[in-house]
Amino acid sequence: MKxxxxxxxxxxxxxxxxxxxxxxxxxxxxxxxxxxxxxPRTDHKSLIDPHVKLLLYLFGFILLITAKWSxxxxxxxxxxxxxxxxxxxx
Numbered sequence: 696m697k698x699x700x701x702x703x704x705x706x707x708x709x710x711x712x713x714x715x716x717x718x719x720x721x722x723x724x725x726x727x728x729x730x731x732x733x734x735p736r737t738d739h740k741s742l743i744d745p746h747v748k749l750l751l752y753l754f755g756f757i758l759l760i761t762a763k764w765s766x767x768x769x770x771x772x773x774x775x776x777x778x779x780x781x782x783x784x785x
Contacts, residue, residue, distance in 0.1 A: 718761060725754045 701707055728750065732739050 718757070721754075721757065725750065 728747070732742060732747070
């Protein structure tokens with residue numbers, strides 16, 4: 696939608712709405728799963744089957760994709776210094 700210039704269309708707003716809701720639900724459920732699996736009072740090593748491994752694997756990618764990279768890059772001191780070194784001035 697961004698590439699086609701339809702970022703403010705009704706369809707894009709609906710997609711964004713449901714994307715945010717689904718991500719939130721997924722993150723909450725994954726948080727509960729992590730709390731349950733890695734509770735220090737119990738041993739759940741036998742519960743990490745292929746399905747749980749896949750969920751944790753996908754969760755890692757979702758966290759990387761949905762991370763606010765712009766905040767990290769734009770506000771970091773080292774990135775500003777790198778830009779100045781390479782000649783990009785604002």
